[in-house]
Amino acid sequence: MRLLLLSDTHLPKRAKALPAPLLDELPRADVVIHAGDWVDTATLDLLESRSRRLLAVYGNNDGPDLRARLPEVACADLGGLRFGVVHETGPAQGREARCAARFPDLDVLVFGHSHIPWDTTAPGGLRLLNPGSPTDRRRQPHCTYLTAEVDDGRLTDVVLHRLPPR
Template identity: 60%
Template sequence: MPSTPVRLLLLADTHVPRRARALPAQVWQAVEAADVVFHAGDWQVPEVLDELQARARRLVGVWGNNDGEELRRRLPEIARVEIEGVRFAITHETGAARGREQRMATAFPEDDVLVFGHSHIPWDSVAGEATANPGLRLLNPGSPTDRRRQPECTLMTAAVQGGRLVEVRLVAVDREP
């Protein structure tokens, strides 16, 4: 009998209230639908962390370069969690895009999936066979509030089922008036 999927929501770079007064309603709907919410840093204010902790079934988060003392006190720089046999690591910054898979495969040799943020640029790649951790999946959900040079604001959804990461989707976030 197949297992029930664990639904994931991947967020990063929410930048509230600097880039948006609040998280869009679409983000909160995704939070309600998720079993686990990952946030890869740059919350900006502790109130966003508080609200996500109150509304998410389970929250895994880290601090980002724009997060102050209180967020850095409450959150780690790197978090790790295992969900149904899939080992996740989460951090904010991974450096330049060039050579990212090689660097991260070396830095995260025991993990299956690395969730990161910082660039506001969605990313989905796999470390190659010639790396320290072939098969490491690297995921950046972009930003739901600050698209920067991207065509749209984004988040990611995924699921873990049968010990595998499945159904990874980049989702455009509607702009609210």
């Protein structure tokens, strides 16, 4: 099972559209995971129409229209792993322990908010992934997103993709 992970698209505030390399990944993904801060409903409509399956949440910059369509936390069994998605996880310091305590039944937690790519494993085994942002790099050197594979109950081939500057 191929996953495409993204967050913090902030369209059209930070960019006019999702980058072409990211859009090219959509047909290859079995599941698209978006960890919030869409800002516009058009991006949600696009991903809903072009994704086989979408697992998504709203973020702190998302208004009532998006909050009416998306949960604050989403969970799903994907390929034998229990995934969770949330926008905010709080400060980097203590994140692993805090998330492991909040989500004790998950194998993988995808989050956003910081625009900073993150890939760590908490004591107890919870894998935490932040794909960064494909449209707003903030203080990061690149805009980014993640792809991953789920194979026989294992998360494999987690790859951070750096997008070319616009």
